Amino acid sequence: MDVLLEFFHTFLTQFQTPTLAFLLGGMLAAALGSKLDIPDAIYRFCVFMLLMRIGIQGGMEIRGGDIGAMLLPALFSAVIGMTIVVLGWLTLARMNGVKKDDALATAGLFGAVSASTMAAAMFMLEDEGIYFEAWVPALYPFMDIPALVLAIVLANMYLSKKDGSTKRVAIWPIVKESLQGPALSAMLLGVAIGLFTRPEAVFEGFYDLLFRGLLTVLMITMGIEAYQRLNELRKVAHWYIAYAFVMPIVHGLIAFGLGYVAHVLVGFSPGGVILLAIIAASSSDISGPPTLRAGIPTANPSSYIGSSTGIGTPVAIAICIPLFLILGRWVFDL
């Protein structure tokens, strides 16, 4: 009962945090037909700044810290990413009116990671004063890439079988394309700079200074985009809507569980467990879609981008962030 009360309270507080408010504001503006529009150059710069900031901080932390502690969480991240794809294959792909390749592309996006959702979660934890290892966001690629690779491989195996052909999918090009995408590149560049140089001054005076503000700009953009992509969903089966609503929570719970194991085994911080759950609950909005469009050309982008950007991201931010905060508080007695 208390837990429920607390849930509603945290939930309401979360609705008043600017992060979520800006997301909903963007959705609302788009829904009301507003011509409000963040220029593409600004949007891309916000993404760059966000991922550099996350990367630099991660790099500085790894520099000072114990890289060994990352191993188990990194392994678990890969397991989570692939589990999500398999789960999608076992659920969404079996539904009536859902094409198998569309379902796999969708599961791939939900297994992959949203940098902006992750950033929003980091803020929430900082605001709540809950510690997490600064390298946790650097787990991003360990979850993102295996999910995308597995989705593409399974889809192509399925399509080959259907065609009776036997061509195999090369994995390395997919990994390479992911790593070379603007999002992961920026984060890895940030990690390298944090690791090998002394960027403290510029980190604090620029990247960190503008982080919170640029995230609000990004949230407005995501909100506008979410509304527009919702329209695309009208053209596809209703199962996508159900999947996109429910599965982020399931994915987060799986990650929370594995994170808890890491907590017990290697002392992974409670904040890290919460963040890992939210990363798993998030679905890719930047780097995933182009990789999938090229990797599973037969899949209809309206289905997977509509599910992820239109529903997955708002659910991850509005519901999963407060949910896993509360769960973490309750489990770890924070």
Added chain:
Amino acid sequence: MDVLLEFFHTFLTQFQTPTLAFLLGGMLAAALGSKLDIPDAIYRFCVFMLLMRIGIQGGMEIRGGDIGAMLLPALFSAVIGMTIVVLGWLTLARMNGVKKDDALATAGLFGAVSASTMAAAMFMLEDEGIYFEAWVPALYPFMDIPALVLAIVLANMYLSKKDGSTKRVAIWPIVKESLQGPALSAMLLGVAIGLFTRPEAVFEGFYDLLFRGLLTVLMITMGIEAYQRLNELRKVAHWYIAYAFVMPIVHGLIAFGLGYVAHVLVGFSPGGVILLAIIAASSSDISGPPTLRAGIPTANPSSYIGSSTGIGTPVAIAICIPLFLILGRWVFDL
């Protein structure tokens, strides 16, 4: 005598404020043929940031404050916006060589509001330590929309009569288009966020932090644009030049008078009266032109945009801001 001396002094000081200097610098650079150029994406982002900042602050103030105090100033704003259009019809539209529809479009723009002029005035008041209610900038739409609507309705009535046709103009689409424009949308979104959430941290650490600097960038852009639009004016009757020079002062005086009435009746602050006068003196540069281009297609955009951007805005910033500051000081004994 003293007043005159003070005027020249304030005037000179104002010329040294960065706001005005950046505007004149932009004009000068353009006049000297410089290829200096603020990218369009940056310009649009500056406008967005400015209006979000103004909106958020207004929203936070309304949240804490007494909304009733806004009623009379809001009503007066609408009266001022419409009076300006009627005045334009009685003066500019009667001149030799001036087309009636061009004149109404011009009067519509001068009745509407310039967000950047308003922001410059807010700075000046803050610098001078003169208090004003933070909701005063939120009066913007109450003056802007009635002016645009009335100008479009009058122009279409005139054109229908000339054609002998009897089609009526729908008002709601014009109001809707104004509200959906990028400028008003951003401000209203800001108001909503200020009203319903707790954006204090991101307001101070981002929107307010960058406000003053981004305004200087905007001023350079407005300066370049002003110079370019001045060229357009060469093609139209000289009456536009006279109108654009003189009327901002007249419009400001009308607003100052009505503001004074509100001061006496409902305690509208002296700073609010000054700001209202400058808002009235300003002429629209962002949201107004597209609305008018669509609403009065027969009007020549060179005439109304040339008058407003080429002369109206520089006059409002360089002359009306110091003028109404001095008037306010003198009237309210500040």
Added chain:
Amino acid sequence: MDVLLEFFHTFLTQFQTPTLAFLLGGMLAAALGSKLDIPDAIYRFCVFMLLMRIGIQGGMEIRGGDIGAMLLPALFSAVIGMTIVVLGWLTLARMNGVKKDDALATAGLFGAVSASTMAAAMFMLEDEGIYFEAWVPALYPFMDIPALVLAIVLANMYLSKKDGSTKRVAIWPIVKESLQGPALSAMLLGVAIGLFTRPEAVFEGFYDLLFRGLLTVLMITMGIEAYQRLNELRKVAHWYIAYAFVMPIVHGLIAFGLGYVAHVLVGFSPGGVILLAIIAASSSDISGPPTLRAGIPTANPSSYIGSSTGIGTPVAIAICIPLFLILGRWVFDL
């Protein structure tokens, strides 16, 4: 021996400064095929901010200070710019397989100035706590313009002689085009604003605040660009590579020598001498290329832009900045 040790130490430290790290990071990302990409609007805005910041500070310094002290350094700057072009004519232009007009265009770019290299040097000096007159960066046009003009005039004289024609090159249009370019315009506008107005608040709270961070963004862009332009060099004679590696150091030494003379004669500061050397060592990346493309149309842009952006700028930042810092320390016993 000590000097050598110190050189390596300074050199290594410099490699850890974010400025250089971001440059190398950009090159590495491009080399690894990353799609990391700073939008053009952001790049142009960074350049604008950098040059405004440098200009405003210079203007504020000139306002307070003694303009006479600038005379000799300004004269020397012009001498250095022109000497570099003549040197290019005597060396690069004589090499096998090097077209005379290509060589002159290249020498013109190396005689001209890179604003971002200059900004990186200013940071390094500030970080090291070495004083320099804030007007030193304003020497930029005094070196830049004479170098570009001389290169274009010599090239056209050469081409006319080859053709047997006798047309003369007008100098003023080249000077005008340089001054009207976006880079010099922004700096001169900044100087004017610093000189005639009171921009202290906006300087500190915006232009200076964001300077260091935006420079890192610019460095990433320069790095990506450097890598891309290196490819162009493959198509031209190897002499360009040798020239672009060695001559920045030679140019810097010449400037260091003349700066030392100014130090003795008019008390030019040690920091100023170091900065002048680095300005001379730098090669133009923004304003020079378009001027040369128009002024020497027969020259192959791959040769001169490849040399300057692909090699000259990285050498100036990675090698010349630490080199002249050490030389300055040693000569002036800092």
Added chain:
Amino acid sequence: MLNKAKKVVVVTEKILLDKVVTLAMAAGATGYTAVYANGQGHRGVRSDALSGHGEIFSNVKIEFITARPEVAQKIIDGVVSTYFGNYSGISYVEDVEVARTSQF
């Protein structure tokens, strides 16, 4: 495999994009392709303005491919009579040969 079709090109003010597309679709067009453009004609120079006027002082170039010549004519007539009295613009037709005619 290639079949004759018409390409109607309309260069006009940016703010008219949606309206011209709606008009053409009503006239029977099956799609369009649009790019932003600068230009100059008898109403003067039109280039990407810096400010909000960008919408007003710059152009869009819209192309409609149609397999039906009468649709082409209808688009041109509609655009000229509806808009080119008050707005800047030109319109012209080209002969093209399309792959997959059923699409147009």
Added chain:
Amino acid sequence: MLNKAKKVVVVTEKILLDKVVTLAMAAGATGYTAVYANGQGHRGVRSDALSGHGEIFSNVKIEFITARPEVAQKIIDGVVSTYFGNYSGISYVEDVEVARTSQF
């Protein structure tokens, strides 16, 4: 001085730019010109999306000039058979007259 040539135009998804160019070059094209574009066809509206999806939901218009009609046909056939099953796109040919034919 002017000689007959063909212009092949391909309007398709932005992410296909490199691939379509490679295909056309292999078919004998000597160059290309590309602009980004918005549009609408039987697969729905395609405009510059705000986010990373810009690559997926917006178009590129690619033009290949070639003096050899069989190259034009090969480009069209290749693009249609390789990409237009799974990706949005149209393709058509125009007659042009080029200066300096040796270039194409």
Added chain:
Amino acid sequence: MLNKAKKVVVVTEKILLDKVVTLAMAAGATGYTAVYANGQGHRGVRSDALSGHGEIFSNVKIEFITARPEVAQKIIDGVVSTYFGNYSGISYVEDVEVARTSQF
């Protein structure tokens, strides 16, 4: 209602935009439409560079519609002889049919 006219297309370096337009206007053109473009020809790839070189390493595509064939020829000849020795670029002509011929 439609009348024959020529469309001259020039694809060349961005920095030449103003110069090519001036040349064409002097040759009798009544207007132009220009879009920025990427491309590749025998002088290599030309794409929107990040830096100030954007002006040098990217293209503009300029179109002139004219009702007078001799003007078309004059534009092409002028551009080829004046610029295409030292600058990248191609030029070609198409037949079009214009509405409102008096404009061109």
